Structure formats: structure tokens, C-alpha cells
Amino acid sequence: MARRHDSIIVTFVYKTGLAIQRMRTNQTVKPYRSVTDPRAARLSALASLLASLVLLTSCRTSEMPLAGTWKTYHNPRYNFEFPYPSSWTAEPPPDNQDGQAFRDPKNPQAEIRGWAGHQVKPITTKQAQQQTAPVPSSKANFTTAQGLSGALNVNIGPEISSMTLALQQGDIRYHWQARSPSQQFDDYYRFFYYIAQQYRVPPPSQQP
Known part of the structure; x- marks a missing residue:
């Protein structure tokens, strides 16, 4: 029996x-x-x-670095910043200095990256007269520790899964993305989410 x-x-x-x-x-x-x-x-x-x-x-938390093992990336052009593990390797930045990526040396397919760019759209005189108030964002579903609202999206793919954050401050669009192999994404999820929360952008008065 x-x-x-x-x-x-x-x-x-x-x-x-x-x-x-x-x-x-x-x-x-x-x-x-x-x-x-x-x-x-x-x-x-x-x-x-x-x-x-x-x-x-x-849902292991072993991928979370211990206290004191973080570094902070600060973008010299757009002044945004986010933490990353000190053991992760930095990829060469692009020539325009709009961001940078970091990879897990133990798992090169796992990476985090941040970048930004101006979002300038030409507005005619008639459009300017009709635009009496800013259009509210209907995609905001996330708030950073800084208190800025944005859109956080998770995409589960057959091989690679990702978490993407988009923030708007003035006429600058800020982005952050983390990705890993789909089979390991649950191991990185809380770690990625924490970094997304710590993403910081400068106030409008300090924007380039």
C-alpha cells in the first residue's frame, strides 16, 4: 500500500x-x-x-548581489544613472555616448543597458494653438524610487526574455532594458526589477 x-x-x-x-x-x-x-x-x-x-x-535570489558590491553607471551626456553589479563587465559605449551596456561574466547572454535620446517633434502653429494641455500617458504602470512614472514591459520569448523600462522627462526619452535566456529569466527577475526601480533621471532644470 x-x-x-x-x-x-x-x-x-x-x-x-x-x-x-x-x-x-x-x-x-x-x-x-x-x-x-x-x-x-x-x-x-x-x-x-x-x-x-x-x-x-x-525563484532563487542567489543572483542578487550582496550589499557593497554595486557600482553606479552615470551617463555623461544625459545624466541618467542606474546601479549594476561590480562584477559585471562594461561593453564599449557608442560614439554618441547615449548609454552603455553591462554583461554578466558568468552568463554573457544576461545583460542590462540604459540609453536616452531627445524626442523632438515639429509642431505647426495650428497644432500649437489646439494643444491646450499635455496628453496624459495611458501606458504608465510603474513608478521608480525617484517617483517618476513610466512603462515597464516584460517580454517572454522562446529563447531570450526581457524587461524594458521607458520614462519621459521633458523632451527626453529615457530607456532601460535587461535580458537573459528565457530558462533563467525567473532567476534574474527580482534582480532586474530592483535595478529598474533604482533608475534615476535628472530633473528638467538639469537636462542637457
Whole structure:
């Protein structure tokens, strides 16, 4: 009888892991049928508990650097800044100095980068007369520690997944992006989210 119970538990663990894997690869998972048998209900509850444990253990925080191991990148042209791990390597900046990227030396496909640029659109006299108030942004879903609202988007791809932040301050558009292999994105997610929160831009009076 004990072997039978162990077999049932192993089957549930396997199905739970398979369901989680399918969710990660954006595949449809068929819902389980309702359970009426009390013993089956207990096993179903056990399966849910095991699924929660699997999810918790998969969201590791080992990728978070320890205190005191951070550096701050400061852009010399647009004066924005964000933290990055001191162990990460800096990529050569572009000639226009609009930003820079940093890579994880242990995982070169994992990187963070920030950049900015002016968003100047010509406005005719008639358009200027009609524009009595700034158009509110409907895409803002994120607030940085600095208190600036922006749009934070997460894209889960088959191979590479990314987190992208866009902020608008005056006529300058600020961007930040983090990416990693999709199979490791859950390991980096909290780490990326923290850096996005710490992204800072200069006040309008100090913009270039």
C-alpha cells in the first residue's frame, strides 16, 4: 500500500512539474477535473503544496548581489544613472555616448543597458494653438524610487526574455532594458526589477 501511495505522489509531482514547464513555454495547460473522492482530494491538496514549493524554490535570489558590491553607471551626456553589479563587465559605449551596456561574466547572454535620446517633434502653429494641455500617458504602470512614472514591459520569448523600462522627462526619452535566456529569466527577475526601480533621471532644470 505504501508503494502505491508513493507512486501516486510521484505521478502528481511529475504532472506538476510538467504543468509548470508548459506555463513557462506559453503552452496551454488543460484544467484538472473536479475531485470528489476525499483521498483524491487530499492528494490534490498535496500536489498543490508541492507545486507551490517548486515555484518558490525556482525563484532563487542567489543572483542578487550582496550589499557593497554595486557600482553606479552615470551617463555623461544625459545624466541618467542606474546601479549594476561590480562584477559585471562594461561593453564599449557608442560614439554618441547615449548609454552603455553591462554583461554578466558568468552568463554573457544576461545583460542590462540604459540609453536616452531627445524626442523632438515639429509642431505647426495650428497644432500649437489646439494643444491646450499635455496628453496624459495611458501606458504608465510603474513608478521608480525617484517617483517618476513610466512603462515597464516584460517580454517572454522562446529563447531570450526581457524587461524594458521607458520614462519621459521633458523632451527626453529615457530607456532601460535587461535580458537573459528565457530558462533563467525567473532567476534574474527580482534582480532586474530592483535595478529598474533604482533608475534615476535628472530633473528638467538639469537636462542637457
